[in-house]
Amino acid sequence: METVFRPFETMDARRLWEAANEDPDWPVRPRTRSAFFRLVEGLQSACTLGEACLEALEVDGRLAGFCVLQPVPAPHLGTLAEEGTVVEGGTYLASWARGLGLNAQVKGRLLAAAWEQFAAAWCVFLVPCDNRRALAAFARLPWPHLMETAPDNGRFAPLLRRREWEEGRPLAAVAFSRGTLRQTAEYARLKRPSSRSSGPTKW
Numbered sequence: 001m002e003t004v005f006r007p008f009e010t011m012d013a014r015r016l017w018e019a020a021n022e023d024p025d026w027p028v029r030p031r032t033r034s035a036f037f038r039l040v041e042g043l044q045s046a047c048t049l050g051e052a053c054l055e056a057l058e059v060d061g062r063l064a065g066f067c068v069l070q071p072v073p074a075p076h077l078g079t080l081a082e083e084g085t086v087v088e089g090g091t092y093l094a095s096w097a098r099g100l101g102l103n104a105q106v107k108g109r110l111l112a113a114a115w116e117q118f119a120a121a122w123c124v125f126l127v128p129c130d131n132r133r134a135l136a137a138f139a140r141l142p143w144p145h146l147m148e149t150a151p152d153n154g155r156f157a158p159l160l161r162r163r164e165w166e167e168g169r170p171l172a173a174v175a176f177s178r179g180t181l182r183q184t185a186e187y188a189r190l191k192r193p194s195s196r197s198s199g200p201t202k203w
């Protein structure tokens with residue numbers, strides 16, 4: 001299985017939208033085609049400026065999904081902003097690409113970018129609480145992480161409350177701390193993307 005990460009193109013947005021707009025686990029907030037394309041355009045511009053990452057994932061030459069990473073605005077973080085930059089990640093795998101072990105490759109690449117490109121203190125994923133598959137997939141990853149919901153009133157509570165209000169459903173924050181990961185052998189594996197990956201050379 002040949003896995004390649006490459007810059008996300010407008011054609012990818014078209015193909016994924018057609019395949020995914022019936023998917024209940026489609027993780028992207030804009031649920032209309034035009035809003036989704038505007039979001040992609042904004043992210044592509046931010047990538048060009050080095051302010052976000054948006055990549056397509058190909059498996060054996062076939063578009064398998066995408067991943068995204070962008071800094072969370074400090075005012076959305078409450079006192080967590082004092083700990084440093086927080087980046088938010090997202091992953092989408094087409095249904096045929098799930099269960100193949102790709103999730104760890106994608107998350108490893110996002111975490112490497114979080115630490116190296118953004119010097120982030122935290123990398124967080126906001127997952128709907130009823131998305132049992134995504135939550136189970138996080139539990140299988142080899143890197144330590146914390147999981148919080150708004151009633152926990154933890155460090156991600158301000159961000160969770162804001163995003164729950166926007167999305168109208170309960171979310172869980174799954175968060176990876178660079179400080180904690182540094183103490184594990186697994187951190188070394190996150191220093192560089194896999195040699196089989198292609199992508200922005202600044203990684």
Ligand SMILES: CC(C)(COP(=O)(O)OP(=O)(O)OC[C@H]1O[C@@H](n2cnc3c(N)ncnc32)[C@H](O)[C@@H]1OP(=O)(O)O)[C@@H](O)C(=O)NCCC(=O)NCCS
Pocket residue numbers: 025026027089090091092093094097098099100101102103125126127131132133134136137140
């Ligand atoms: C979330 C996602 C990236 C995970 O990748 P994946 O390849 O499906 O993940 P994995 O197969 O490694 O792990 C999924 C686990 O959930 C389990 N699972 C599958 N369906 C499940 C369900 N309905 N309830 C609970 N667990 C479920 C699987 O059995 C597997 O665990 P196991 O291998 O221990 O049995 C992928 O499913 C996806 O893109 N989903 C749509 C988008 C999304 O939900 N994104 C989340 C935002 S980060």
